[in-house]
Amino acid sequence: MASTPAGAIGGGGTYGKAHGSELSASARYSRIKVTQQSGPTGGKRGTVSSSDVNWKPPLCWYEPVFSPAQLKDFAENKGDGDVGLRDGWIGSTLWTDHFKDGKDATSIFTTPSTVKGYKNYNLGKDGYFWRGVAPDLNAVDDTSLCSRLMFWVDAGKVPDVPNAPTPKTLAEYAYNKIKVPSTSIELKPTARSTVNLPTWAWLDKGTFNEVKVRAELPDTGLWAETTAKPVALHLDPGTSDAETYPASGNCTINDDGSIGMPYANGDADKTPPCGITYLHASNGTPYHLKASITWQITWQGSDGSGGDLPDGTFETTQDMNVQEIQSVNR
Structure with a gap:
């Protein structure tokens, strides 16, 4: 199965952001929600600059994107989006072949490069399909980081893979969101x-x-x-x-x-x-x-x-x- 690097179709940024409960097809968009719990909310405010010039927030991580039903709807009614951090699939057939009909898919960015397909979007199972996320993809120099094609994780579990999210990931993500x-x-x-x-x-x-x-x-x-x-x-x-x-x-x-x-x-x-x-x-x-x-x-x-x-x-x-x-x- 052929796949197109996301960078060739806008680096995952051509699909826009989610609005309300609508899921984004872009691997540059995170579902992490940041809300202020205390402190002033009015007047002039701004973000802080780190006193450590070498510190950076996390470059990328994996997070859940689609339930089986959501993936079915996306694949059959849109089918244009990022299936991995660096892999964009244009056309519903690519999505239905892999996630509905069980056909293997390939990616040049990860090892192993061949990924086994799924049957009928895993409908009836409780869990989510996960994908890598990088708010600033240009900063991720190592093309293997967070680049797995979208994969299944049972509900209530966090995958045991490199760059899986942790509470510290969320804390560091929120650093630049503090006003x-x-x-x-x-x-x-x-x-x-x-x-x-x-x-x-x-x-x-x-x-x-x-x-x-x-x-x-x-x-x-x-x-x-x-x-x-x-x-x-x-x-x-x-x-x-x-x-x-x-x-x-x-x-x-x-x-x-x-x-x-x-x-x-x-x-x-x-x-x-x-x-x-x-x-x-x-x-x-x-x-x-x-x-x-x-x-x-x-x-x-x-x-x-x-x-x-x-x-x-x-x-x-x-x-x-x-x-x-x-x-x-x-």
Whole structure:
């Protein structure tokens, strides 16, 4: 039986995504569902960047795609889609030959290359046909990874094959789905500071709360909850002509969930626990003060497993004008 590499017909991306309960024919689309369990849902938000530049989410994994009845309907009424991560079949005959009439199929990407066929889509059996999934197929350099032609797994089981999904797979998949709030830090002075006098920076208690998402893979019983907790603020003054407090620029979160300390009258000459002193005026071109929140990311899985994922960072930028006046009103 002939098969066409998915890349020759759009790399599995030509069939679109699923809408509602409709199943996608594309191996680039995952059925993993990610829902937010806690944390802010409104306002400006964004995804974190991993503090570990070498860390990457899972490249590919296997997951259930069709029940016998769903595969019968797909094969006989559409029949154009990905039967493997790198194998696309165009035409119902290819699908019915293999999954209905029991004919063997071949793939150049896996060993063994010949796969025995199925009888009548396994109708009457309880389980699902599984297939490899890769959200970014171009990143999967090893063509043998997750490339088996769609295969049968009994209900309630996860296949014992390389790249089978685990709770950690789901947790890592959810990493880039976490939306954390983008909130400007409080400053005193605000947008205009003074040379050689400290600018205080702080975040009030409750400004940042942890964010938790849950990732579930339907028809497997697998799930994971991934939690992002704010743990530090890093200040980058936007110029080398400045001093930060602490010297590292890393302001830790206080026990009550706040960062730094709010400015109070009479504090102008004091050293803030979190802040910046600019040593030269900005001369009409504001400095770009960068504030990066570090989020500690952990996960717990359906099988009792869990652990840490790389810290994530989310950065915002604020303009700071610095003037040459050497005194302030107190």
